[in-house]
Amino acid sequence: MTELFYDAAPNATRVAPERPGPRTYPAKPPEVTLFGTCVVDLFFPEAGLDAIRLLEREGIRVHFPQEQSCCGQPAWTSGYVNEAREVARAQLNLLDNGLPVVVPSGSCAGMFRQHYREVFAEEPDTLKRVDDLAERTFELTEFLLHVCKVDWQDLGQPTQIALHTSCSARREMNTHLHARELLGKLANVERLDHDHESECCGFGGTFSVRMPEVSGAMVLDKTRSLRESGAVEMVTADGGCLLNINGSLEKQKQTFRGRHLASFLWARVSGEVKS
Amino acid sequence: MSQRIPVKELTDSFRGRAVGALADAQLRTNFRVAMDSLMKKRADAFPDEEEREGLRELGNHIKARALSRLPDLLEQLEAKLTENGVHVHWAETTEEANRIVHTIIESKQGSQVVKGKSMVSEEMEMNDYLAERDIECLESDMGEYIVQLDGEKPSHIIMPAIHKNRRQVSKLFHNKLGVDETDDVNELIQIGRRTLRKKFLEADVGVSGVNFAIAETGTLLLVENEGNGRMSTTVPPVHVAVTGIEKVVANLRDVAPLLSLLTRSALGQPITTYVNMISGPRKADELDGPEEVHLVLLDNGRSGAFADAQLRQTLNCIRCGACMNHCPVYTRVGGHTYGEVYPGPIGKIVTPHMVGLDHVPDHPSASSLCGACGEVCPVKIPIPELLQRLRQENVKSPDEPAVVQGGGSKYSWKERALWRMWMALNTRPTLYKCFLWAATRLGKLTPKNLGPWTENHTAPVPARRSLHDLAKAHLNAEKTSGDRS
Numbered sequence: 008m009t010e011l012f013y014d015a016a017p018n019a020t021r022v023a024p025e026r027p028g029p030r031t032y033p034a035k036p037p038e039v040t041l042f043g044t045c046v047v048d049l050f051f052p053e054a055g056l057d058a059i060r061l062l063e064r065e066g067i068r069v070h071f072p073q074e075q076s077c078c079g080q081p082a083w084t085s086g087y088v089n090e091a092r093e094v095a096r097a098q099l100n101l102l103d104n105g106l107p108v109v110v111p112s113g114s115c116a117g118m119f120r121q122h123y124r125e126v127f128a129e130e131p132d133t134l135k136r137v138d139d140l141a142e143r144t145f146e147l148t149e150f151l152l153h154v155c156k157v158d159w160q161d162l163g164q165p166t167q168i169a170l171h172t173s174c175s176a177r178r179e180m181n182t183h184l185h186a187r188e189l190l191g192k193l194a195n196v197e198r199l200d201h202d203h204e205s206e207c208c209g210f211g212g213t214f215s216v217r218m219p220e221v222s223g224a225m226v227l228d229k230t231r232s233l234r235e236s237g238a239v240e241m242v243t244a245d246g247g248c249l250l251n252i253n254g255s256l257e258k259q260k261q262t263f264r265g266r267h268l269a270s271f272l273w274a275r276v277s278g279e280v281k282s
Numbered sequence: 283m284s285q286r287i288p289v290k291e292l293t294d295s296f297r298g299r300a301v302g303a304l305a306d307a308q309l310r311t312n313f314r315v316a317m318d319s320l321m322k323k324r325a326d327a328f329p330d331e332e333e334r335e336g337l338r339e340l341g342n343h344i345k346a347r348a349l350s351r352l353p354d355l356l357e358q359l360e361a362k363l364t365e366n367g368v369h370v371h372w373a374e375t376t377e378e379a380n381r382i383v384h385t386i387i388e389s390k391q392g393s394q395v396v397k398g399k400s401m402v403s404e405e406m407e408m409n410d411y412l413a414e415r416d417i418e419c420l421e422s423d424m425g426e427y428i429v430q431l432d433g434e435k436p437s438h439i440i441m442p443a444i445h446k447n448r449r450q451v452s453k454l455f456h457n458k459l460g461v462d463e464t465d466d467v468n469e470l471i472q473i474g475r476r477t478l479r480k481k482f483l484e485a486d487v488g489v490s491g492v493n494f495a496i497a498e499t500g501t502l503l504l505v506e507n508e509g510n511g512r513m514s515t516t517v518p519p520v521h522v523a524v525t526g527i528e529k530v531v532a533n534l535r536d537v538a539p540l541l542s543l544l545t546r547s548a549l550g551q552p553i554t555t556y557v558n559m560i561s562g563p564r565k566a567d568e569l570d571g572p573e574e575v576h577l578v579l580l581d582n583g584r585s586g587a588f589a590d591a592q593l594r595q596t597l598n599c600i601r602c603g604a605c606m607n608h609c610p611v612y613t614r615v616g617g618h619t620y621g622e623v624y625p626g627p628i629g630k631i632v633t634p635h636m637v638g639l640d641h642v643p644d645h646p647s648a649s650s651l652c653g654a655c656g657e658v659c660p661v662k663i664p665i666p667e668l669l670q671r672l673r674q675e676n677v678k679s680p681d682e683p684a685v686v687q688g689g690g691s692k693y694s695w696k697e698r699a700l701w702r703m704w705m706a707l708n709t710r711p712t713l714y715k716c717f718l719w720a721a722t723r724l725g726k727l728t729p730k731n732l733g734p735w736t737e738n739h740t741a742p743v744p745a746r747r748s749l750h751d752l753a754k755a756h757l758n759a760e761k762t763s764g765d766r767s
Contacts, residue, residue, distance in 0.1 A: 019590075019591035019594060020346045020349045020350035020591070020594060021591055021592065021595055022342060022343060023339065023342040023346075023662035023664070026335060026339070041753070043749040043750070043753065045708075047749055048748050049718065049721055049722070049744045049745065050742055050744060050745060052747060052748055052749035052751070052752050053745070055749035055752070055753065056749065056752045056753065056756060059756060059757075063760070069757070070757075071749075071750075071753035071757060073711065073750060073754065074711040076708040076709070076711070077708045079708070081704070082701050082704060083670070084651055084673070085673060085677075085701070086646075086670065086672075086673030086674040086676055086677045087674075087698070090701045090702060090704065090705040093709050094704075094705055094708040097708065125667070174650070174651075174652035174653050174654070175651075175653065178656075178657060179653075205654075206610050206652075206654075207650045207652035207654070209610070209650060210650065211649070211650025211652065212650075212651075213647075214647065214648075214650040214651070215650075215734075215738070216733065216734040217644075217647045217734075218296075218300070218611075218644075218647065218648055219734035219735070219738055220297065220300055220301050220737075221300050221304070221611055221614060221615060221648065222738065223737060224614050225610055225611075225650070226738060226739075227738075250742055254735075254738070254740050254741075254742055255738055255739050257739070257740040258736075258738060258739050258740050
């Protein structure tokens with residue numbers, strides 16, 4: 008029996024990666040690149056534009072390379088590694104100019120910061136560039152809070168909101184902490200907790216179409232707890248969750264809606280009220 | 283929601299069974315309530331985050347070290363156990379393991395077996411195997427007893443009957459045992475106990491699982507809360523322990539942190555009510571204990587997982603069940619939906635090695651990759667990463683070597699072609715922009731029915747202008763106004 012093992016991958020045992028310490032943040036840079044993400048690009052472009060406005064408000068020049076597309080996550084999580092890798096490579100090449108990269112989505116930022124290492128695991132030379140990109144990648148709320156150290160005056164009317172954070176944003180980027188702290192800076196905004204706040208909304212990319220019944224049960228629960236929180240609207244820093252939650256609310260003929268955090272923040276600090 | 287699924291699939295696939303489970307309001311409530319309480323118990327058992335994370339790291343390292351020396355530790359375990367007077371048997375398949383157990387029982391002319399809780403014996407379907415050979419095998423763990431009485435399988439690895447509430451158990455006891463219905467949990471437990479007590483005394487053989495097999499001392503460690511494990515392993519004249527080969531650890535020192543992680547992660551307990559350490563049969567001067575002790579070490583696909591550096595991490599598992607307690611999918615569909623012995627996130631990564639990925643092709647997809655499981659795993663198994671890896675193995679084309687048995691069963695050239703198109707679109711900026719142009723102009727033509735998506739959502743309508751478009755216009759305007767000033 009034990010001879011079975013002697014042939015098997017010797018010394019191949021993996022140990023969990025070391026826990027990262029708290030991230031150290033650079034001083035506010037003069038220029039950044041915005042990676043818009045494919046979902047924002049097509050479904051929530053205004054949120055992307057509001058992210059640009061928020062950054063410009065801090066005196067930062069924003070670049071938006073027109074060659075950008077998708078981070079590669081959909082193919083990666085579906086098991087199509089080669090396809091994911093080539094799409095990832097295109098973004099890696101595009102973003103290879105040393106500028107900080109700001110992403111208005113926690114899960115895409117997490118893809119850059121955590122999963123590109125797995126995507127390019129077999130290319131040691133590429134990994135150096137992957138690490139460099141990871142070091143320069145910031146989710147929008149994280150960047151506004153810790154790099155720009157924003158000091159805002161809330162120009163909006165008093166309101167109560169619920170915050171939903173995508174699972175990868177929460178677990179890979181700590182976006183829930185950043186977003187909470189950022190919202191805390193707005194004097195007239197009260198953030199209300201909702202039931203099972205840390206639970207997944209059921210999106211999960213292709214999961215929502217491969218397992219529509221389970222995913223549907225999850226989003227029903229999520230929208231119910233959001234509505235029952237007493238908040239007038241939900242904000243989130245993730246396009247995927249927003250597509251899922253708003254699409255479900257509309258299907259249920261509910262009036263409650265979510266919006267992208269970037270748009271919410273811009274409305275509060277600019278005083279612009281959009282329909 | 284279920285009308286789109288053919289009847290056959292209703293029982294044959296994860297998705298089909300999930301439809302049934304989701305429609306069962308009582309089941310949904312039972313799981314939600316139980317999992318919420320278990321999550322709270324675990325959280326309360328680890329009040330200090332630093333301590334918890336440090337302990338998880340230690341647990342991970344202990345298991346990794348044990349796995350890196352697995353062949354040596356197994357040989358050491360065998361030598362030490364043999365020295366202690368325990369008979370050690372090796373089984374590559376569940377069939378072999380069952381034959382070994384049956385042979386032992388037969389050699390004693392036994393006809394009654396009493397069993398402590400053991401997931402490996404579930405893996406072997408030992409009860410059925412023995413029943414076919416006229417040997418009665420009675421479950422002595424209360425939860426296992428309940429599911430056995432109802433002709434079911436466990437729905438959770440720690441709490442086998444968690445899908446039932448007290449009223450359902452009461453009704454079951456009333457129907458099967460002829461006792462009065464009662465809402466009193468204590469009374470229900472007493473009813474079970476009275477039946478089981480007699481069986482412990484009558485049994486020819488006691489069967490149990492093992493939580494940790496300690497190589498240095500040749501000790502089998504078994505934790506439990508009901509005392510049935512101790513009864514099963516000490517009262518009958520023969521004790522047969524069955525376990526997977528990944529349960530071996532180097533020494534007793536390694537057990538302390540793992541045990542603490544196990545009981546706190548599973549039920550939020552600092553320690554279980556009973557901790558049994560079995561180091562051999564009754565000695566000449568001892569008053570009790572079995573005359574014979576056997577250990578069956580089962581592979582059943584584990585060596586397949588072991589052979590791959592990434593998948594090997596699956597074998598870190600100490601079977602606490604925390605991953606299922608925290609899983610939003612498991613909480614909604616329950617354990618039976620998985621259709622296999624091990625449900626939940628751990629089931630999804632361990633089962634393919636046992637039965638072949640082609641037998642559970644939907645398991646890797648039945649996850650939103652939310653990461654709750656990996657976050658709570660006491661031995662830091664990167665479960666979402668392994669699910670992603672299994673998805674990869676699932677869609678491999680026939681000309682790629684299969685690493686996991688039964689890999690490649692979800693390969694479809696059509697889907698591969700779609701992802702190729704997606705790749706072309708996202709690696710060629712001109713093509714991508716053409717796509718954006720078309721999608722934003724034709725957004726209004728988005729069909730109302732988009733298959734599974736529109737079962738739960740309205741169809742998403744692309745914006746009239748993409749961010750590419752808006753950003754370009756905005757940044758150009760900035761530039762112009764900047765140039766002017």
